[in-house]
Amino acid sequence: MDVITRHLPEFGAGLLQTVELSLLALAGALVAGVVVAALRAAPVAVLRGAGMAYVEILQNIPLLVWLVLAVFGLPEIGVTAGLFTTAVVVIALYQGAYVAEAVRSGINAVPVGQGEAARALGLTFTQSLRLVILPQALRTVVQPLGNLAIMTIMNTALAAAVGLVELTAAANRVNLAEADPIWIFVTAGLCYMALSALTGLVSGVLERRLVILR
Template sequence: MDALSGNLPALWDGLVVTLRLTLLALAGAFAIGAVVATARVSPVPVLRAAGTVYVETLQNIPLLVLLILAVFGLPEIGVQAGLFTTAVVVIALYQAAYVAEALRSGINSVAAGQGEAARALGLTFTASLRHVVLPQALATVVQPLGNIVIMLTMNTSLAAAVGVVELTAAANRVNLIEAQPIPIFVGAGVAYMLLASVAGYVTGVLERRLAIVR
């Protein structure tokens, strides 16, 4: 345990980077996911096709492959960005595909008459989606979105493979010095578990508060 307690500052710094990476990528994933979900249910065939291609492509390429391609490939075409920024963008784009599918399933669960009534009142497709359909859809997919938040949090550990010193990378650096992997990585695992538990608890609270009685 001395190897763990004696290196808490380094591990804490890694945890802070993990939290920043999670929150920023999460904000990006939800913003992009909402746009993609809108395209997926759009009456415009080109937008639906574009949304489908985005989701199918991102969901069928491993995140680690995308991170490596971005970190080593983008400079080859003149795009320069820091490792942390690149990791945030790639993780956000990747997770946005899952957010989009969760939102689309929620939108499809809303009775078609809701959207038709909104358009009968003069609302455009975008306005009816924003003010009528999406609020109801979100209430039905709180749990799936919560699972995506947990998935994203765990996926931030892959950023270690491209040089981002988050919690997993910090634990690995400490282990290279102390050579005691069990206490060090158990400690890191507990930290990830606590983050997932907080996300699960918040999801449960939101799900109960936003529950729709049908």
């Protein structure tokens, strides 16, 4: 246990990096997911096709591959950014594909009459989606979005493979110095568990407050 107390600054810095990466990636994923879900619900076939292509391409290639391509491949064509920024963008875009599907299921759960009433009032597709459909859809899928938030936290560990020193990388560095993997990685696992439990608690509270009783 002494190994943990001796290296608390390293664990603290790694945990903070994981939290920052998770929060920014979640925010980006929510924005990307809502936009793509709107495309998939659009009345224009080209837009629906673009949304479907985004989801299929992002979901069917592992996140680690995307991270490696972005970190090591983009500089080869002159596209450069900081490691942290690159990891945030890649994870956000990747998770956005899953968020899009969750939001689309929420859109499908909204009664058809809601959209018809919006059109009868003279609202455009964009207006009805923004003012009528999406607010209800998002309240319907709070728990699935909470599960995706937990998935995002877990996926941030893959950023260690491209050199970002988040919680997993910090634990690995401590282990290389101390050679005590049991305590070190159990501690890291407990940190991930605490973040996931907190996220689940928050999503549960939000779901109870925002649920739409039909």
